[in-house]
Every structure is written in structure tokens, then in C-alpha cells.
Amino acid sequence: MSPSGAQVILGTTNLSGSRLLGRKSAEDDAGRFRSAIEIGSVFNEAAVAGVDAVATLNQLEILTALKKTRQVFPDLQVYPIIPNVIGYVREATDYGLVGAARRRIGQMALLDLFQIGVRSALKAPRVLKRDFNTLMAILFEVELASFKSLEPPSVFLHPQITDLALSLGNRALFELYFKTMRTRFGAEPGLATNNLGWLLPKLQEWKLETPLVLTPFNPDGFLMKPSQPACEALLRSASCQVVADKVDATANPNQRTWNYLRSYGVRSALIEFWDDQSFGATIKQARKHLAG
Amino acid sequence: MTGASGFLGAHLANYAAMSGRDVRCLIRRTSDASSLDPKRMQICYGDLLDPASLRAALEPPVRTVVHCAATTSETRVDYAQSFKVNVEGTKNLLEACQAQGIERFIMISTQSANEKNPSTYGRTKLAGDVLVEESKLGYTILKPSTIYGPGAKGLFAKMVRLIDGVPVVPILGSGSRLIRPIHVFDLSEAILHCEGLQQTFGKTYDLGGRDLVSYEDFISLILGARGKRKPFVRVSLPVCQLLAGMFSVLKNPPFTHDNVMGLNQNQVCNIEAARSDFGFNPRGLREGLRQTFAASAESSTAPVRMQTPTKERPIQNVAIIGLGKMGLLHSAILSVLPSARIVALVDQDESLGAHVRSMGPQAPFYKSIDEVLSATAVDAVFVCTPAFTHYPIVRELVGKNLNIFLEKPLAESLDSAQKICDLLQGKSIIHAVGYMKGHNPIYGRAKEIIESGVLGEAILFRSTLYLSQVFSPKGGWVYDPKKSGGGIVANSTCHLLFLLYWLFGPMRSVCAQVRSFHSEHVEDAATALMEFKNGTAGTLDTSWSTPGYPVEQTEIVVQGSGGILEISDTQLRLYLNQNAGKLEKGWTTWHRAEMDKADFDLSPQYGGEGYYNEDLNFIEACQRKETPRVSWIDGLRVQEMMDAIYRSASEGRVTL
Numbered sequence: 001m002s003p004s005g006a007q008v009i010l011g012t013t014n015l016s017g018s019r020l021l022g023r024k025s026a027e028d029d030a031g032r033f034r035s036a037i038e039i040g041s042v043f044n045e046a047a048v049a050g051v052d053a054v055a056t057l058n059q060l061e062i063l064t065a066l067k068k069t070r071q072v073f074p075d076l077q078v079y080p081i082i083p084n085v086i087g088y089v090r091e092a093t094d095y096g097l098v099g100a101a102r103r104r105i106g107q108m109a110l111l112d113l114f115q116i117g118v119r120s121a122l123k124a125p126r127v128l129k130r131d132f133n134t135l136m137a138i139l140f141e142v143e144l145a146s147f148k149s150l151e152p153p154s155v156f157l158h159p160q161i162t163d164l165a166l167s168l169g170n171r172a173l174f175e176l177y178f179k180t181m182r183t184r185f186g187a188e189p190g191l192a193t194n195n196l197g198w199l200l201p202k203l204q205e206w207k208l209e210t211p212l213v214l215t216p217f218n219p220d221g222f223l224m225k226p227s228q229p230a231c232e233a234l235l236r237s238a239s240c241q242v243v244a245d246k247v248d249a250t251a252n253p254n255q256r257t258w259n260y261l262r263s264y265g266v267r268s269a270l271i272e273f274w275d276d277q278s279f280g281a282t283i284k285q286a287r288k289h290l291a292g
Numbered sequence: 293m294t295g296a297s298g299f300l301g302a303h304l305a306n307y308a309a310m311s312g313r314d315v316r317c318l319i320r321r322t323s324d325a326s327s328l329d330p331k332r333m334q335i336c337y338g339d340l341l342d343p344a345s346l347r348a349a350l351e352p353p354v355r356t357v358v359h360c361a362a363t364t365s366e367t368r369v370d371y372a373q374s375f376k377v378n379v380e381g382t383k384n385l386l387e388a389c390q391a392q393g394i395e396r397f398i399m400i401s402t403q404s405a406n407e408k409n410p411s412t413y414g415r416t417k418l419a420g421d422v423l424v425e426e427s428k429l430g431y432t433i434l435k436p437s438t439i440y441g442p443g444a445k446g447l448f449a450k451m452v453r454l455i456d457g458v459p460v461v462p463i464l465g466s467g468s469r470l471i472r473p474i475h476v477f478d479l480s481e482a483i484l485h486c487e488g489l490q491q492t493f494g495k496t497y498d499l500g501g502r503d504l505v506s507y508e509d510f511i512s513l514i515l516g517a518r519g520k521r522k523p524f525v526r527v528s529l530p531v532c533q534l535l536a537g538m539f540s541v542l543k544n545p546p547f548t549h550d551n552v553m554g555l556n557q558n559q560v561c562n563i564e565a566a567r568s569d570f571g572f573n574p575r576g577l578r579e580g581l582r583q584t585f586a587a588s589a590e591s592s593t594a595p596v597r598m599q600t601p602t603k604e605r606p607i608q609n610v611a612i613i614g615l616g617k618m619g620l621l622h623s624a625i626l627s628v629l630p631s632a633r634i635v636a637l638v639d640q641d642e643s644l645g646a647h648v649r650s651m652g653p654q655a656p657f658y659k660s661i662d663e664v665l666s667a668t669a670v671d672a673v674f675v676c677t678p679a680f681t682h683y684p685i686v687r688e689l690v691g692k693n694l695n696i697f698l699e700k701p702l703a704e705s706l707d708s709a710q711k712i713c714d715l716l717q718g719k720s721i722i723h724a725v726g727y728m729k730g731h732n733p734i735y736g737r738a739k740e741i742i743e744s745g746v747l748g749e750a751i752l753f754r755s756t757l758y759l760s761q762v763f764s765p766k767g768g769w770v771y772d773p774k775k776s777g778g779g780i781v782a783n784s785t786c787h788l789l790f791l792l793y794w795l796f797g798p799m800r801s802v803c804a805q806v807r808s809f810h811s812e813h814v815e816d817a818a819t820a821l822m823e824f825k826n827g828t829a830g831t832l833d834t835s836w837s838t839p840g841y842p843v844e845q846t847e848i849v850v851q852g853s854g855g856i857l858e859i860s861d862t863q864l865r866l867y868l869n870q871n872a873g874k875l876e877k878g879w880t881t882w883h884r885a886e887m888d889k890a891d892f893d894l895s896p897q898y899g900g901e902g903y904y905n906e907d908l909n910f911i912e913a914c915q916r917k918e919t920p921r922v923s924w925i926d927g928l929r930v931q932e933m934m935d936a937i938y939r940s941a942s943e944g945r946v947t948l
Contacts, residue, residue: 016842086842086897132650163894167624168652194893194900198628202486205312222885225892230481237485237571248941249885 006052006077007290008283009243012062015039016086031117033061038063042080043071047284053077055156055214055243057084057268058143068152078150081192081214082143084162106259133173136161140180156180157215159192166199173207178209188213192245194223197230200238214243214270219260222249233266244269252278258289266290293362294340294385297323298477299446300400300439306361307480309333310630311558318349318361327443329607330632340381346388356487357389362420362613364413364447371412378416380424386427397429398483403437403498403559411550421496422819430493430674432486434479437500437561438510441476442584454546455514464532464547467508467524472500472561475580478572484569484702495569500561503577503772510577517581555911575774589912608695608914611636611670613661614677617700622674623653623895625907628892632672632911638666661688671692672722672914680704680775680780683712690715695722695914697907701934702787702927704777709931713924724910724920725927727790729846733887735791738848738859742795746872747855750796753830757788759844761836765812772813779814781806781937785834787931788846792832795850799933801913801947809837822935861899 015033033039040073043054043065056062058080070076144155157177165173174191181189190212193199217235223226223246235242244266248251253275259270267290273279295316305328309315315333319325328335328764338345339712340361350357362372362564363377382399389397401421404414424431440448455461482499486492505513508524515522527535532552539545566572574581610632612619617638626632634655639645645657658664661673672695675685682703689696702725703709716723729735742750759780769775776782781789793799800823804813817835828850850857854872858865866881871877890901906922913920932948 005574017353120685132647163892164620164624165652166626167892167894169627169654171653173652194896198892204857218885222888223893223896227891229573233481233571233573234569236573249883 006079006243007268008051009053009079009268009270010043010046010051010283011245012039012054012056012059012270014272014274015042015057015062016057020054029233033164036061036068039113040068042170042279043069043076045279046273046283047073047076049280050287051271051283053079055065055081057158058082058146059084063146063150070150078147078152079154079156080152080165081146081156083139083158083161084143085158088286089135132178133170136173137176137180139196140177141184144185152185154188154212155185156190156192156212159194159214162191163195164192166193166195166202169244171208172207174203174206176212177236188212195225196242197224197226197234200234200240204238210238212241212243214245217242217244217261217264217266218247218249219256219272220249222246227290232264235266235290240268242266247271252282255289258285262289277280293360294318295359295400297325298360299441299443299449299722300436300444300479301360302327303443303482304358304478305333306630307477308484308845311484311855313484314353315752316354318346324905329446331607338382340377342383342631342674343388346389349391350388350394352695354413356398356485357385357394358398358487359385360400362400362402362413362417371416372833374412374416375419378413379419382420383423386423389429390427395430396487397424397427397431398487399424399431399433399843400483400798401433401435401496403435403500403561404547405435405900409553409557411553413550414553418793424899425496428713429884432492432494433496434483434486435496435498435561436474437559438471438473438480439476439479440473440580440584443476445822448545452514452518452802455522456513456518456520459522461511461515461522463508463511463524463526463530464552465507467511467526468506469505470504470558470560471510471578472559473502473510473580474499474501475575477583478574478580480652481553482566482570482572482574485572486566489570491545491569495565497569497572498522498561498563499566499574500559500563501570501574501577501580504560505577509938513577513581517578517585522830571735593730596825606915607636608620608671610672610674610909611638611661611664612655612674612676613638613642614681614699615639615644616676618674619649620648621903622676622697623648623909624894625892626674626675626911627653627910629911632907635668635670638664661692663690672697672743672911675699678704678769678775679777680708680769683708686712687715688711690719690721693719693721694911697724698726698924698927700726700779700790700927700930701782702924704775704782706931706935713928716924720917722914722917722920723909723921723924724906724913725924726906727930728899728902728904728906728924729791730794730922730926731789731909732861732899732902733889733905734861734864734882734884735794735859737882737887738850738857738864739795741857741864741866742850742852746854746868746875747850747852747866749829750826750850750852752851753792753796753828753848755788755792755830755832755846755848757785757834757844757846758830758838758841759836760839760841762810762816763837764810766810771811773859778791778808778938779808779811779816779932780834780836781815781818784836784844785818785832786930786934788832788834788848789937790922790930791846792822792824792849793926793933796826796828798825798929799823799936799948800825801945802933802936802940803945804832806938806941815941818937818941845856872927 003093039061054066068080178189179188190213196215216223224231244261249268269286271282271286293305295320296305297429299332305317307317309332315332317328317335318338320339321337336349338349402417404411405417406423421433424433461716479499484600536549536552563572563645609696609904610625610626615637626634637645637648637655637657651656673689679701682698703712770783802820802822804820806818809816820832822832823829846861855868862884866880868875869875890904892904893900909921936946936948
């Protein structure tokens with residue numbers, strides 16, 4: 001179970017047109033989930049079926065929908081995944097890096113804007129030198145400001161940033177992230193990764209804590225890097241709390257999925273919306289099997 | 293680490309170095325150290341029988357000793373020599389450890405080290421184990437079963453050579469004795485894993501593979517993994533002993549008396565304690581053998597796990613030119629490849645260099661390739677700069693005989709692309725171009741299906757590539773046709789064009805239209821009717837101004853005389869009109885999950901495994917001096933297609 005007790009977590013990849021694997025085309029998703037209302041409807045269904053939390057990137061429509069759903073289901077937790085790499089890449093392409101940053105800042109509350117402005121001014125020399133970790137620290141602030149009212153108990157570092165820092169040996173970024181999440185936001189820092197078998201040994205080697213990890217873990221071994229046996233061995237041996245992502249690589253999770261997760265002591269899973277027919281049943285199944 | 297030049301030792305040393313440990317290897321001056329990379333680990337010379345050399349080898353900062361060295365049963369049996377090395381040598385090492393204040397000692401023993409085994413190897417190793425137990429060190433004794441894995445050293449390699457070389461495979465003894473063979477990677481992982489675990493101190497563990505099999509089954513699985521079938525002949529124990537006696541005059545006998553003595557002993561090897569104490573979870577034997585033989589026979593696109601650099605396949609020193617998005621991506625991937633080492637980051641923009649270095653890479657920054665070459669040796673260069681800079685950069689690099697990976701497209705124009713390929717005349721450099729979809733296993737499987745003929749004749753296709761990127765006028769070199777070569781076609785659709793060329797061969801003719809919705813100087817969308825020289829014809833439709841595609845998506849549907857093949861970035865669907873071998877009539881679907889074998893994936897949503905496989909393939913091609921999977925010549929064909937599309941858009945139908 002994750003530190004904040006969430007067992008069944010809803011992911012939002014398939015609600016934002018970024019479906020990695022699926023039966024529906026991108027146009028279907030884009031058409032259906034174009035507004036916060038349709039997205040909110042999925043959140044409501046999920047909350048009724050028993051989802052404990054939603055893990056999401058900083059996306060305007062999704063956060064708007066979440067805030068509405070939280071009014072009805074105040075216990076529904078929110079786990080931000082920051083920064084929104086896909087959003088930044090897209091906005092940076094459309095508006096340039098500065099333009100993308102401006103748009104983000106434009107969405108912030110005035111007080112948050114003031115606080116970040118003061119802190120960022122102190123970091124100006126390093127920003128001017130384009131120091132990556134300093135820029136990331138500011139980005140963390142900017143992104144989490146959007147989640148502030150949702151009081152997230154845990155935050156995940158986006159897998160592309162985790163894995164980039166991991167491969168390039170950027171230990172300092174992990175330290176900075178852990179510290180910032182706790183001291184600035186009072187949230188438990190988590191790491192999302194697509195390379196579990198590389199991450200855990202590296203954290204150990206760097207003598208860093210092993211936090212809550214959101215990572216692909218499924219019976220097909222999909223995106224379990226460097227290999228399924230390596231990841232399984234790590235889970236058996238390491239004192240690591242894992243939220244399983246991509247629990248079924250190709251469709252809805254089933255009995256095989258739950259048996260697999262349970263055999264490795266995984267008690268928390270991220271479920272994506274696949275289709276209306278099976279959505280509620282999948283969440284109920286997840287609750288039943290992960291709690292057992 | 294002692295015994296680092298041996299089969300287990302070499303794998304362990306490389307694995308430990310790759311996992312970030314500082315490794316010091318103690319080997320004899322006469323040892324073959326070709327499988328150890330002195331740049332990744334420290335190699336010092338000494339001998340277990342020379343206490344002074346041991347103390348020198350254990351000087352700080354050594355904290356842990358892994359003792360792999362031994363006189364084994366593989367060579368001619370010499371009790372005196374075995375006793376010296378396995379007992380006296382171990383004693384010397386333990387004393388040196390105590391003298392140097394080493395606290396952690398991992399003894400690599402053997403299943404043969406038990407009181408029931410009368411062999412020289414077993415007895416002397418058992419005596420060594422007793423010395424370790426009596427020491428005051430924080431020891432762990434690991435007793436592996438038969439070790440197998442890739443490489444030309446060790447008993448297993450010898451056994452495979454024997455099996456390969458004979459028409460009938462001899463089964464020594466009854467063949468029914470049980471063994472639990474362990475893959476050398478699993479053993480290496482276990483050794484490193486238990487090193488830091490307090491609960492393993494003062495304990496002895498059996499280590500074996502997941503499967504407990506008879507010796508005969510082991511041989512059968514080896515044959516199966518090598519795709520061979522051979523009859524067995526049983527050789528009774530007395531005959532084995534007789535033969536071992538005859539072979540004993542040889543320096544390197546096929547088997548020894550010691551080997552024969554172990555033949556009537558089961559090696560059940562209980563791994564439960566290792567499972568519960570340090571999560572030991574070895575792989576299955578069938579899988580392990582497949583991986584073992586695949587490591588040497590796999591196609592260049594399939595990554596080899598924990599590839600061991602050797603003298604024949606040295607680590608490649610790589611420079612990266614261009615530190616934008618693609619330069620960063622390749623830096624990250626190359627950083628995790630054991631076969632590559634980034635030695636230089638190059639860009640004209642110094643602040644960009646500082647930015648990238650602040651992300652973690654330790655390689656020095658330079659402003660030109662000349663500066664790099666005057667400072668360090670380089671084997672290969674990744675050129676990740678804008679397309680219009682490719683030709684001048686490549687001309688300089690080719691002149692210096694460097695192997696070159698060039699990001700796509702090959703150039704900003706057909707003329708420049710042709711000039712780049714002309715530079716290859718009289719040169720033997722390794723060259724690749726970054727059409728990474730050629731390294732995505734889904735497209736590889738699609739190509740196999742088409743080439744296998746199950747689809748019959750490929751008659752028609754329709755193909756699309758969509759992306760949500762341009763919804764207003766933009767600046768930058770990508771949107772300047774003189775620098776990038778064009779819009780969506782030159783920057784993104786070139787990937788789809790590569791796939792069409794790869795699946796159907798060279799294009800014969802094209803009739804295309806391009807349109808702009810938002811961009812001022814380049815096209816935002818294109819549509820084309822294409823015909824290939826193999827007779828396949830079809831359509832291409834592409835746009836970077838289509839909503840709903842935050843991540844680029846490619847689809848190709850091929851209609852053949854025998855069925856339909858639907859190809860996308862995430863799955864393959866095949867419809868067959870009738871059964872074809874193992875493929876049944878009707879729809880069959882393969883998901884990406886079934887094919888993804890890359891060891892590392894930086895960005896699954898952006899085709900991360902294709903990038904990983906692409907870099908691995910290029911580095912391996914440099915090591916082996918082979919042509920990579922996607923060469924500049926392939927890049928030139930794609931450039932011809934791009935050029936034809938643009939010409940057709942203004943001139944009408946173009947025939948190549």
C-alpha cells in the first residue's frame with residue numbers, strides 16, 4: 001500500500017489523448033475527452049466504483065474536472081506527476097520556451113506568482129546560466145501551484161525526467177526533488193520510472209532513499225527494464241513500495257494480473273480508463289484483489 | 293576480486309563495474325585479461341601464493357573481497373597445486389584481508405565442496421571454506437551449481453564445444469543425476485546483491501538456477517537451444533574413469549577424474565535460503581540457455597543484456613556534436629550502454645554545453661571537433677545538429693576517418709545528401725542515419741511478414757502520419773526550408789517514407805500535393821499517390837496540424853493477395869485469407885508488449901526502444917566493423933523520395 005493508503009489509483013493517460021496501447025484511435029479520445037465535463041464524468045464513475053486516488057499531469061481540463069469531483073468525493077486523493085513533459089514539449093513547440101513558461105505562469109494565482117517570483121529572483125544567476133536543476137526547481141513550484149488546492153499527499157516525478165536524470169547520473173536532482181517536495185509542499189516524494197531495474201540499484205549506490213515508485217509492473221513484462229526477471233528480483237528483495245503501472249500491457253487487467261501483482265506483494269496499482277463497459281468492474285476487481 | 297580473468301570472474305567484474313562499483317581485479321601476469329576493460333576497472337597483478345602482492349592489492353579503498361580464484365576440475369588434476377591455490381592461497385588472502393582491515397569477504401565455493409565428494413577440487417575447496425568460516429571476517433560463502441552463460445571460457449563453454457564437435461553426444465554416467473545449472477548473470481547479481489546485506493554475514497548459501505534437471509535433460513536443452521538434434525550414447529562410470537585416465541596426460545583434457553567423481557552425485561542445491569534472505573530469483577534454464585546462445589547469434593537489433601566488452605569488441609569512445617533535444621537523447625542512451633563511453637560533448641553554443649552538463653554528463657565540453665581530437669581519442673561521432681549543417685560537419689569527420697551516426701534526415705537537400713554519400717568513396721567508415729523506426733521491433737516483424745510471403749503479393753497500401761504540432765506561424769530552423777529541407781515531410785514524414793522504402797523497396801513514381809495551413813514557408817500537410825518498383829502502390833497522408841495527436845502516430849495498412857496487414861506504432865494486425873504455416877486464417881494481433889526487448893527506455897511514448905536499439909546497433913556495428921541496420925545509402929533513398937514529393941507538388945507526376 002502506498003504511504004497515503006491509496007490502493008487503486010486512476011491514471012489519466014488515456015483521457016489526455018496519449019494512449020500508449022489501446023483499441024481506440026486518438027481521434028476517439030480527443031473527441032470524447034475534449035472538455036472537463038466528459039473527463040469529470042470518468043472521475044465520478046471511478047470514485048463511485050471505489051478508486052482511492054487519481055494520478056495526473058498538470059493539465060487544465062483534468063484539474064478542472066478533478067476539483068469538481070472532489071467537491072462530491074472529498075476523500076479522493078490526487079497525485080501530481082510533475083513536470084508535464086508532454087505539455088511542455090507541445091507548448092514549447094507552439095509558443096517557444098519562454099511562451100510556454102508565460103502560459104503556465106498566466107494560469108497561476110497572484111499570491112503563488114508573487115512567492116515564486118521572489119524565490120526565483122534569488123536563483124537568477126543560476127537560471128541565467130541555464131542550470132538544469134535550478135530550472136527544474138522553479139518548474140516544480142510552477143506546476144505544484146496548480147495542485148495546491150487539491151492538497152496532494154504524494155507527488156511523482158515524471159518518468160522522462162526520472163529516467164533522464166538516472167541515465168545522466170544527476171544525483172543532485174533527486175536530492176533536490178525529495179527535499180523540495182517535503183519542505184515546500186509537505187508531500188511525500190515519489191518517482192515514476194520506466195526503468196525500475198536501473199533506478200533502484202542506482203539509488204542504493206547513491207545512498208539515497210528509495211521512495212514510493214510508480215513503474216510498469218505486469219505479467220507480460222512490458223516496459224519492465226532491463227528485464228522482467230530483474231525487476232521481479234528487485235521487488236522481492238528491496239524494501240520498495242511500488243505502485244504498479246501498465247498492469248496489463250494490452251487491455252483491461254484480469255485475474256492473471258491481480259495474481260501476478262499479489263505474488264510480488266504489490267498492493268497498489270494504477271488503472272487506466274479503457275472503455276465504459278469494463279471500467280467500473282475493473283476498479284471493483286482491483287479493490288477486491290489488492291486489498292485481499 | 294580474485295580470479296577476475298576466469299569465466300565467472302570476468303562476467304562478475306564487468307557486471308560490477310557496469311553497476312557503478314569501483315572494481316579492483318587481482319590477476320596473475322600470465323592470465324588472459326582480454327575480457328576485462330582496464331578503463332572501467334583497476335587491474336593489478338599478483339598471486340595468491342605471494343602474500344606481499346595480496347596486501348598491495350587490498351590497499352584502501354578496498355572494502356570487500358570477492359574470492360573467485362581457484363584451481364578447478366577443468367584442467368589436469370594436480371592435488372598439490374590445487375591444495376596450494378585453493379587452501380594456502382585462500383589462507384594467504386584471509387590473512388591479507390585481516391592485515392588491511394577488510395571486513396567483508398565473499399567466498400565463491402562450489403557444490404562439489406562437500407564431504408561426500410572425494411574429488412581433489414571438492415576436497416580442497418571444502419578446506420578453503422573451513423578457513424573462511426574460522427576467520428574473523430564478515431564472510432558469506434556461496435556454493436553455486438554448474439555455471440553456464442555466454443563466453444568462450446569455463447567448463448560450460450568446453451562442454452558446448454564438445455557437443456558441437458561430435459556426431460553423437462556422450463552422456464557420462466547414467467545421465468539421471470540431478471543438477472541445478474545457474475546462469476552466470478544470476479550468480480553475478482546474487483554476489484553483488486548479498487555483498488551489502490547484513491543478514492547474509494556468516495552464512496553459507498547454495499546457489500542454483502530455477503530448474504532442477506537431470507544431466508541428460510541439461511544436454512538436451514543445450515542442443516535444443518542451439519537448434520540441433522543429436523543422438524546420445526551413454527558412457528558408464530568405469531569407462532569414464534578409464535577414459536579420464538587416458539586423457540590425464542593431456543594439458544587440457546575433455547574431462548578429468550575429478551569430473552567423473554562428481555557424476556554419481558546429485559546436486560540438488562537448495563536455494564530457498566537465498567530466496568528468503570536476499571530475494572534470489574534465478575531465471576529458468578530454457579530461457580537462460582536461449583539468452584546464452586542468442587548473445588552471440590542474435591541479430592544486431594536485438595540488445596544483448598550485460599554485454600561484456602572484449603578485446604575484439606572494445607568500448608567505443610563517442611563524441612556527440614549538437615546538444616539540442618536529439619543530442620541529449622543520444623547522450624542519455626549512450627550513458628547506459630556498457631559498450632559506449634561519451635568522451636566529448638560538442639556544440640558551438642557554450643551556454644547550451646553548460647546546460648547539458650548541468651544535467652549530469654561528466655564528459656568534457658568542446659566547441660569544435662578539432663579541439664576534441666587534440667584532447668582525446670574518438671571512435672565514433674553522433675551528429676545531432678540541424679540538417680543544413682550535416683554536409684560540412686560530415687566532410688570534416690569523414691576526412692578524419694571517424695565512424696558517424698547522423699540524425700535524420702541525411703541532409704536539407706538531395707544534392708547535399710548525395711554529396712554526403714559521395715564522401716564514402718574509398719573510405720571504410722561505419723555510417724548510420726537516424727531513422728529509428730527501422731529499429732522498432734513492430735516494424736521489423738511487419739517486414740518479416742511481408743517478406744515471408746504469407747500476405748501474397750503486396751498490392752496496395754495506405755499510410756498516415758499525424759501530429760499535433762503546428763497551429764500558428766512559427767520561427768526557427770525547422771520552419772526554414774533552406775535549413776531543414778521542408779515542413780512536415782522533411783521533418784517528420786521522412787520516418788514514414790523510410791518505412792515504405794524499407795517494406796517495399798525503391799519508389800518508382802509519385803504524384804503529390806503539399807499544403808500550408810499555418811506555416812509561412814513550409815508545408816503543414818501533404819498527400820501523395822506513390823508507386824514502388826516492386827509494383828506496390830498506395831497513398832500517403834500526413835499533417836502536423838491535426839488535433840488529437842499529442843504524440844506522433846504512424847499507421848500503414850498493406851493489402852496483399854493473401855490478406856491484410858495493419859501496422860502501427862503499438863500493434864500489428866494480420867488478416868489471412870487462409871492458413872499459412874503456424875498462422876491461422878482470420879485475424880491475428882501482436883502487441884508491442886510482446887516484442888519490446890530493449891534494456892532501457894527513456895521515452896516509451898516517443899518510440900524510446902527504437903532509439904535505444906538504434907544506438908546499440910550503431911555501437912555494435914562499430915565494434916564489429918559491420919554495416920548498421922540503417923545506413924546513409926538508405927538515408928539517400930529516403931531523401932530521393934522526399935525530393936520527388938516536393939518536385940511533384942510543383943511539377944506534377946515525378947518518375948524516379
